[in-house]
Amino acid sequence: MQRNHPSTETDALARRGDPLNAVALFYAAEGERDRGEREIALLYLQDLVRAWPTLADAWLVLGRLHGELGNLAEARRCILQARRRGVSVEEAVLPGQSDPG
Numbered sequence: 001m002q003r004n005h006p007s008t009e010t011d012a013l014a015r016r017g018d019p020l021n022a023v024a025l026f027y028a029a030e031g032e033r034d035r036g037e038r039e040i041a042l043l044y045l046q047d048l049v050r051a052w053p054t055l056a057d058a059w060l061v062l063g064r065l066h067g068e069l070g071n072l073a074e075a076r077r078c079i080l081q082a083r084r085r086g087v088s089v090e091e092a093v094l095p096g097q098s099d100p101g
Contacts, residue, residue, distance in 0.1 A: 056085035
């Protein structure tokens, strides 16, 4: 019997459960990203920041994902939103950059 990956179970909960559950959305996005489904992860993160606009870590992860996808203007906007909400300058650096968005 094959057991589901824990993040797959979390994804299913996010789809079935309350779409405003920040933890479920965050872990669903993480699971999709880990499986290489970055565009689906992007959708979860967009839902997350729409429902929870003050969640700095969500903005940071969303910005980094946009950066990975080559959406640099959107990555910078998201990183600035994260900074605005308390993420430190050091944390707000996109992969491959030496200075913050």
